[in-house]
Amino acid sequence: MTDVAREVGVTAKTVSRVLNDEGPVAVETRERVLAAVTKLGYRPNLMARNMRVGARDATVGLVVPELGNPFYGTVAGGVEGAVRPRGLTLIVGSSGETAGHEQSLIATFLARRVSALIVVPAAAGDHRHLRSERVAGLPIVFLDRPAVGLTADCVVSANRDGARAGVSHLIAHGHRRIGFVGDLPAALYTRRERLQGYRDALDLAGLPFERALVETGHDPEAAGRATMRLLALADPPTALFAGNNLASMGVVVALSRAGRKDVALVGFDDLPLAEALDPPLTVVAQDPAAVGAAAAELALSRLDGDRSRARRTLVPTRLITRGSGELPPRT
Amino acid sequence: MTDVAREVGVTAKTVSRVLNDEGPVAVETRERVLAAVTKLGYRPNLMARNMRVGARDATVGLVVPELGNPFYGTVAGGVEGAVRPRGLTLIVGSSGETAGHEQSLIATFLARRVSALIVVPAAAGDHRHLRSERVAGLPIVFLDRPAVGLTADCVVSANRDGARAGVSHLIAHGHRRIGFVGDLPAALYTRRERLQGYRDALDLAGLPFERALVETGHDPEAAGRATMRLLALADPPTALFAGNNLASMGVVVALSRAGRKDVALVGFDDLPLAEALDPPLTVVAQDPAAVGAAAAELALSRLDGDRSRARRTLVPTRLITRGSGELPPRT
DNA sequence: TTGTAAGCGTTATCAT
DNA sequence: ATGATAACGCTTACAA
Numbered sequence: 084m085t086d087v088a089r090e091v092g093v094t095a096k097t098v099s100r101v102l103n104d105e106g107p108v109a110v111e112t113r114e115r116v117l118a119a120v121t122k123l124g125y126r127p128n129l130m131a132r133n134m135r136v137g138a139r140d141a142t143v144g145l146v147v148p149e150l151g152n153p154f155y156g157t158v159a160g161g162v163e164g165a166v167r168p169r170g171l172t173l174i175v176g177s178s179g180e181t182a183g184h185e186q187s188l189i190a191t192f193l194a195r196r197v198s199a200l201i202v203v204p205a206a207a208g209d210h211r212h213l214r215s216e217r218v219a220g221l222p223i224v225f226l227d228r229p230a231v232g233l234t235a236d237c238v239v240s241a242n243r244d245g246a247r248a249g250v251s252h253l254i255a256h257g258h259r260r261i262g263f264v265g266d267l268p269a270a271l272y273t274r275r276e277r278l279q280g281y282r283d284a285l286d287l288a289g290l291p292f293e294r295a296l297v298e299t300g301h302d303p304e305a306a307g308r309a310t311m312r313l314l315a316l317a318d319p320p321t322a323l324f325a326g327n328n329l330a331s332m333g334v335v336v337a338l339s340r341a342g343r344k345d346v347a348l349v350g351f352d353d354l355p356l357a358e359a360l361d362p363p364l365t366v367v368a369q370d371p372a373a374v375g376a377a378a379a380e381l382a383l384s385r386l387d388g389d390r391s392r393a394r395r396t397l398v399p400t401r402l403i404t405r406g407s408g409e410l411p412p413r414t
Numbered sequence: 415m416t417d418v419a420r421e422v423g424v425t426a427k428t429v430s431r432v433l434n435d436e437g438p439v440a441v442e443t444r445e446r447v448l449a450a451v452t453k454l455g456y457r458p459n460l461m462a463r464n465m466r467v468g469a470r471d472a473t474v475g476l477v478v479p480e481l482g483n484p485f486y487g488t489v490a491g492g493v494e495g496a497v498r499p500r501g502l503t504l505i506v507g508s509s510g511e512t513a514g515h516e517q518s519l520i521a522t523f524l525a526r527r528v529s530a531l532i533v534v535p536a537a538a539g540d541h542r543h544l545r546s547e548r549v550a551g552l553p554i555v556f557l558d559r560p561a562v563g564l565t566a567d568c569v570v571s572a573n574r575d576g577a578r579a580g581v582s583h584l585i586a587h588g589h590r591r592i593g594f595v596g597d598l599p600a601a602l603y604t605r606r607e608r609l610q611g612y613r614d615a616l617d618l619a620g621l622p623f624e625r626a627l628v629e630t631g632h633d634p635e636a637a638g639r640a641t642m643r644l645l646a647l648a649d650p651p652t653a654l655f656a657g658n659n660l661a662s663m664g665v666v667v668a669l670s671r672a673g674r675k676d677v678a679l680v681g682f683d684d685l686p687l688a689e690a691l692d693p694p695l696t697v698v699a700q701d702p703a704a705v706g707a708a709a710a711e712l713a714l715s716r717l718d719g720d721r722s723r724a725r726r727t728l729v730p731t732r733l734i735t736r737g738s739g740e741l742p743p744r745t
Numbered sequence: 746t747t748g749t750a751a752g753c754g755t756t757a758t759c760a761t
Numbered sequence: 762a763t764g765a766t767a768a769c770g771c772t773t774a775c776a777a
Binding site for chain 3: 084095096128133
Binding site: 109 | 763764765769770
């Protein structure tokens, strides 16, 4: 900046004024400064600017369990799309579902003086350590799962409603015995909410809840085994509800291997090839981009001074019927 | 930092020494500083540190077409995993395959003084504007596709070899007429390389190349239509090769809708549910995490002073046989 | 073992 | 309409 100033024969402050459209600058000076800027290939240094101006970096820190998971990748895209128009840049890290990694990422982001923090909590995390930042006014939004040990903003899918809708759909197609292949047991929140939605649907239909029909599969393989256990019951379910995308994949693969095309299935979370499956997969789709965008908007409103109490935003899900959820019960 | 210093009764410099394990510090001073740090909840300001120390921010900027695409999400995860051990943080942006967005993201990253830049070029981009940064010594690595108008480092999948292997696999299973459903025409590089691999395989087997068997589908729907056109030919192919993941999805859906389980298929890029399809999908799998990690390693070696000339790194692909590619030709 | 002074690249404040 | 000076939070170089 000094170089540009010298080139033009003015002071750094004048260059600064031109670059920020601030205060009165003579038209001619302005032009000469701009010319010198391109001539010298000068680029303003955002680090220095942010440090001087707000003491905050113009970034939003995002912590996700795993960037390669399309759900979180899309969430990240949603966050980025929402913050970029505000001139904020996204910085991300993967926690690998490990509380320790999550904490060290958060510490790095805080040291960088991010303007806001958006966190998908790792399974066994604890967020009491963020209390001081919260009272200091840093916008912190939890995404997909609520914080542990901290009252804070949170944006989640309508897990319970969505699961209820999915299971009710199966019931509407005549099913009376419906198996539940669930989430990571550690990711307590989503499993609990979705299982609750499952029970809501049974209750609404006056159907009994049977513990034997509830299984856990924390990855595709485990979900596949869970599926086979359910089908081997003396009085097996005629339909299955899969509690997340990994579980859905496991159930689909297991059914396909077993050659069972007569078992109805609704999955929570959409899958890329759902339509190409046989039968095509009916799902309760989340809207990850909308979840990310909503979290970012909430963070931005906090940044704009909204000091109202912490709120939980529910992002609606959508039932997409494709075939597997409309199969009639095997007679 | 001054507050901490005052609390202990020393100078900022001493606090700095403690925090950076630099120079000799009395054990007792050290302990009192550390105590004051936790007592006051002090966090070092990385912005200020980076600015003073290297004039470079301890970040790596990554530009991808679309974060929600699992391929690029996984690439981003690979980059992050490789740079984090070096104390570098990942900042990302999506170009949406738009040259303009790509340029403005890059400009932002440069203004932030990233330590290295990794770019998946948007389809119609041009990278001459980066020449000055390159000569200034900024590590710039292009990923998945080479730069346009700039000699620079580049990490790509072994597109040509992979496609040749996939098509040769079909030939080995008796196919003589193999359709190619290709990539975005705009993403010239990958389409060209993979089509070249397709031709290599035909040449090796002494089979003729027929223009009529080469179709383009830039998204699943277009790929589906392309598939139907190929199958409607007077002398239709008995096998198809899909040039990327979106094309694969389109072909799979089209074949499934048409009830054609007799057409052999090999796709470039693996898909989450490939195994659950009927028949399970044989693919030439890329390794997106390895591509990301390789690009990061290359950037880091440049950062460490490697001034050798620009190189192109090929990351091997792997043929995963699952069924669809082993179907015999329809008689 | 610790301190002092200066400076990284900006902008805020107050003058001129 | 422009400039001078100080300051943001830290580290480097040199002293003490």
